[in-house]
Amino acid sequence: MKSHQTAQTMKPATAAKKLGVYLPATPAEFQEGVVSRTELNELQANPPEWLRELRLNGPHPRPVVAAKLGVSIAGLARGGVTEALTTEQIDALKEDRPEWLEKERATQAEVRKEAARIKKRDAERAEQDR
Incomplete structure (x- = not known):
């Protein structure tokens, strides 16, 4: 058994799909990185302005x-x-x-x-x- 867990990550496209947003409209730093499960949960719980704007408009x-x-x-x-x-x-x-x-x-x-x-x-x- 492992003594430490690695963070579960996903591609930006997967995260965008889970957030219900169009990936090309997201900020460059979101598109270019990986998103951890913790980061995704935080985005869902406390969406930043860019995410609120995309979901709205x-x-x-x-x-x-x-x-x-x-x-x-x-x-x-x-x-x-x-x-x-x-x-x-x-x-x-x-x-x-x-x-x-x-x-x-x-x-x-x-x-x-x-x-x-x-x-x-x-x-x-x-x-x-x-």
């Missing part, structure tokens, strides 16, 4: 954009959105309500509805098996 990574628009990441791609978007751009899309966005929101609603149906069915089956 973006640019946001595609998973965050998809969530804010209520569509899947694949739906974003089908709609032609392949880059990170700012909060302002996301709000403009919500206001403009392009046809692709309405279609993808409807598709996502159906996916959620089907997932809920399957979950309910499985719960009922599990209850019957008891």
Whole structure:
């Protein structure tokens, strides 16, 4: 057994993903270094100004954009959105309500509805098996 533990570290891309921010928009020192688990926890607990600003105004990574628009990441791609978007751009899309966005929101609603149906069915089956 080891008598000392080494700090668990991660690449900046992994840390950015865990923080929900777009890596190219982060400060250079964040992009160029490694992030320890302790540092990540500190960033989550007490976000610095740059992190608060990115989370508020973006640019946001595609998973965050998809969530804010209520569509899947694949739906974003089908709609032609392949880059990170700012909060302002996301709000403009919500206001403009392009046809692709309405279609993808409807598709996502159906996916959620089907997932809920399957979950309910499985719960009922599990209850019957008891």
